[in-house]
Amino acid sequence: MKKISVKLCVGTTCFVMGGGGLLELEEIILEKYGDRVSFVGQSCLDLCSKSAEYAKAPFVKVDDEIIAEATIEKVLETIDNKLGVK
Amino acid sequence: MNNQSQAIHIKKEILVRIIKAFLSDDFIENSRLIPYQMRPKGMVVPYRCCVYKERAIIKDRVIAGLGFPIEEDDETVSLSAYAKQALEREKISEKNLTVLQAACKGCATNKIYVTDLCQGCLARSCYNACKFGAISFVNGKSIIDEAKCKKCKLCVKECPYNAIVKIGVPCEDSCPVGAIKKDETNFASIDYQKCINCGRCISSCPFGAVHERSQIIDVLKAIKAGKKIVAIIAPSIIGQFPGTIYQLKSAMLKAGFSDVYEAALGADITANNEAKEFVERMEEGSPFMTTSCCAGYNQLIKKHLQEITPFVSTTKTPLYYTAQVVKQEIPDALTVFITPCAAKRCEAFENPDVDLVMNYEELGALFIAKKIEILDMEDSGYVKESSKQARNFGYSGGVAEAVKKSLLDETLLKPFVVNGLSKENIAFLRKCVISKSCEGGSNLIEVMCCEGGCIGGNATLNNQKSAKRQIDNFTKDSSEIQKVE
Numbered sequence: 244m245k246k247i248s249v250k251l252c253v254g255t256t257c258f259v260m261g262g263g264g265l266l267e268l269e270e271i272i273l274e275k276y277g278d279r280v281s282f283v284g285q286s287c288l289d290l291c292s293k294s295a296e297y298a299k300a301p302f303v304k305v306d307d308e309i310i311a312e313a314t315i316e317k318v319l320e321t322i323d324n325k326l327g328v329k
Numbered sequence: 330m331n332n333q334s335q336a337i338h339i340k341k342e343i344l345v346r347i348i349k350a351f352l353s354d355d356f357i358e359n360s361r362l363i364p365y366q367m368r369p370k371g372m373v374v375p376y377r378c379c380v381y382k383e384r385a386i387i388k389d390r391v392i393a394g395l396g397f398p399i400e401e402d403d404e405t406v407s408l409s410a411y412a413k414q415a416l417e418r419e420k421i422s423e424k425n426l427t428v429l430q431a432a433c434k435g436c437a438t439n440k441i442y443v444t445d446l447c448q449g450c451l452a453r454s455c456y457n458a459c460k461f462g463a464i465s466f467v468n469g470k471s472i473i474d475e476a477k478c479k480k481c482k483l484c485v486k487e488c489p490y491n492a493i494v495k496i497g498v499p500c501e502d503s504c505p506v507g508a509i510k511k512d513e514t515n516f517a518s519i520d521y522q523k524c525i526n527c528g529r530c531i532s533s534c535p536f537g538a539v540h541e542r543s544q545i546i547d548v549l550k551a552i553k554a555g556k557k558i559v560a561i562i563a564p565s566i567i568g569q570f571p572g573t574i575y576q577l578k579s580a581m582l583k584a585g586f587s588d589v590y591e592a593a594l595g596a597d598i599t600a601n602n603e604a605k606e607f608v609e610r611m612e613e614g615s616p617f618m619t620t621s622c623c624a625g626y627n628q629l630i631k632k633h634l635q636e637i638t639p640f641v642s643t644t645k646t647p648l649y650y651t652a653q654v655v656k657q658e659i660p661d662a663l664t665v666f667i668t669p670c671a672a673k674r675c676e677a678f679e680n681p682d683v684d685l686v687m688n689y690e691e692l693g694a695l696f697i698a699k700k701i702e703i704l705d706m707e708d709s710g711y712v713k714e715s716s717k718q719a720r721n722f723g724y725s726g727g728v729a730e731a732v733k734k735s736l737l738d739e740t741l742l743k744p745f746v747v748n749g750l751s752k753e754n755i756a757f758l759r760k761c762v763i764s765k766s767c768e769g770g771s772n773l774i775e776v777m778c779c780e781g782g783c784i785g786g787n788a789t790l791n792n793q794k795s796a797k798r799q800i801d802n803f804t805k806d807s808s809e810i811q812k813v814e
Contacts (some may be wrong), residue, residue: 255580255703258571259693260341263791286571286704297697298342298367312338 247280247325249318250304254287261312262301268315272322280322335376336537337690340390342367344545344694347394350412351549352698360395360412364388389429393540396547398427400518415546421685425542425674426526428509430516432538438511439498441478441485443471446492455484455493503533505750506633525632527625527750527778528671528787541671541788545691551663552585559662560586560687561651564593564715565669565723565783568799569689569790570696575708580701581692582709588659592666593715595650596622596722596731601813603644604735607773611741615640617767617774619758620728622646624672625778629750637762640774647722648673652682658712667692669786672778688788716810724797725782729775734810745771749780 249272251265272282290302290309299311305321343363350359364384368374374383389399391408395415443455449469456464456471463477464484471493473484485493500509500517508523509530517538519530531539551558560581562574570577578589599622610618621627621642630637652664665685666677677683687695696703718731729744736742745767747754758776761767767774779785784796791799 253571253704255571255693255701256697259690259697259790261338263569263795266791266795287702291697292700297345 246278247276247306247322248304249280249282249322250288251282251284252286252288252290252300252302252304253284254291256291256297257287257301260297260300265301265303265313265315265318268303268318271315271319275319276322276326279326334535334537336535339387340394340537340540341690341694343387343390343394344543344691345697347391347543348545348549348694348698351546356416357409357412360391361407361409363391363408386429386431389431390537390540393427393429394543394545396422396542396544398422398424398542399429399540400427416550418547421544421547421678422542423675423678424521425678426519426524426528426531426671427540427542428517428519429536429538429540430518432534432536433511433516435536436498436511436515436517436538437496438515439480439501440475440496441473441480441482441493442496443473443493446490447471447488448490448492450489452489454487454489458483458487499533499535500530500539503529505529505752505755506629509539523632525625525628525778526672526675527628529750529779531671531787541674541688543691544674544685544687545695548665548685548687549585551685557587557659557662558585558665559588559590559655559659560665560667561590561592561648561655561683563666563668563670563673563723563783564591564596564647564720564727565786565789565796565800566667566689567720567723567803568784568796569669570693570703572703572706573708573803575710576703576706578709578711579706580696580703583701583706584695584699586665587662589709589711590651590655591711591715591720592647592651593719593722594654594711594713595647595652596719597716597810598650599644599647599722600718600728600731600735600810603642603732604813606642606644607732607742608736611772616765617745617761617772618642619774619776620732622722622728623776623778624670624676625750626776628672628675629755629778634755634758634762637758640762646676647719648676648683649680652680656682669783669789670779671787689790690788693790714808717804717807718810720804720807721800723783723800724793725777725780726775727782728777729773731810732773735813737812737814742773743769743771745769745774747774747776748782749785750776750778 291297303310303313346363353359364387368380368383374380395411447470461477463474508520511517581589619641663684674686677686718734721727725748733742781793784793
């Protein structure tokens with residue numbers, strides 16, 4: 244099964260809008276999924292600059308799926324869905 | 330406080346929009362349009378009954394973001410008029426909190442309540458526990474007469490089914506001095522005689538009803554007018570933004586500040602002075618000394634705990650010393666303190682060397698509005714590299730440690746940390762004053778208004794665990810604090 248990629252935006256806009264609390268994702272994902280899921284912090288994912296999209300920050304990408312106003316729970320739920328884990 | 334909630338998110342979005350409006354060609358009109366841009370025609374609204382209610386609440390939040398008190402608004406004044414007033418004002422008000430009372434409607438009053446879990450049992454422990462005759466029975470189930478209930482919570486404790494609950498009002502419950510209360514109309518209001526500006530109510534309200542009256546317009550006006558505006562960043566800022574504090578400085582210079590100083594510069598002075606004072610007091614036979622750098626604690630002393638004054642250090646705060654240095658080195662500078670703390674606005678109001686205060690949310694909103702990416706910045710240096718202990722002032726235990734490390738004989742100091750103000754902790758401090766001693770023979774009491782210290786302040790951008798880790802990671806390479814003779 245192909246590795247699922249998780250990209251957390253660590254840019255300023257996402258950080259200010261709540262991204263600080265998402266930094267723990269790296270450890271959580273490693274512990275929960277091992278090498279089924281890859282994680283990278285990236286600056287920036289360029290999802291905030293169009294019109295008023297900063298209002299939907301912080302952003303996380305799971306494969307091609309964009310999670311707006313991301314929380315740890317939302318990200319884990321998305322990964323679980325992709326892995327087929329209920 | 331962990332600031333991931335929706336209420337905080339909306340507040341930040343509004344700050345960005347206010348700043349963008351200011352930077353646009355038509356501040357007056359664009360301010361007026363903010364509620365409509367956030368909740369356009371036909372939008373299905375996420376939180377309240379209808380789009381009109383949401384716009385009204387957003388309007389109130391913009392009023393606070395422009396620096397005005399929401400309670401004094403009579404609803405007929407347009408945001409354009411407020412924007413114009415903000416441009417014209419020349420002074421900051423002394424009162425710096427305001428309550429969005431429309432949000433209070435959704436919050437029940439503080440009371441003791443019998444839930445559906447009541448089994449109508451034979452034992453009736455609740456009835457037996459109540460000393461005020463407030464409990465009676467209807468259809469076999471307990472009910473409480475609110476007029477007689479004294480909220481002693483004995484029935485809550487006694488019920489074997491945990492069927493009786495205390496319905497909390499988060500702002501009231503979080504306030505250590507009883508300054509914020511819901512009145513008979515069910516709206517919360519702040520008694521400024523009692524309020525110590527600690528900001529705990531801001532963090533605790535699930536509706537985000539309590540606001541700081543922002544000075545962001547005053548800062549932006551000064552930058553636009555080409556004034557020399559020097560920012561002083563609190564030690565707790567490390568870990569609140571991405572990148573290093575050197576990159577942060579470059580980002581702030583790009584945003585319009587003329588220079589940036591670390592308040593840690595003053596913290597080194599505070600720790601050293603406090604250490605000297607500590608030695609003197611111990612030699613004079615004083616049982617203990619408390620720190621004096623927490624602004625909320627200083628307000629507490631002034632309004633509620635004057636009796637502790639003989640034990641409080643007379644050393645000034647890091648902000649005081651840093652602002653003094655800035656005004657000496659750059660005489661025509663306007664100083665802006667960047668902090669997560671609402672109480673610092675009081676300290677700034679009382680200190681002519683500190684002109685304005687911005688919190689981390691407001692600074693973050695400024696970066697977003699100006700599309701400044703800190704991670705793309707080169708490093709900018711600081712005039713002086715502060716010590717590890719000075720840079721650690723931002724978390725509980727940091728100040729006590731800095732004072733200790735300043736001493737030649739570190740064993741002299743036995744610290745006690747009051748980690749967050751509450752009714753219990755205030756009672757504890759009173760007891761120390763009366764008994765003229767601190768438990769365990771501690772002789773240096775560090776008092777922090779917020780749990781965790783400044784990294785627990787109401788306007789932080791990161792959770793405490795992450796922030797502390799970033800601070801320690803950075804400061805492990807900073808120099809040790811100088812010892813005092």
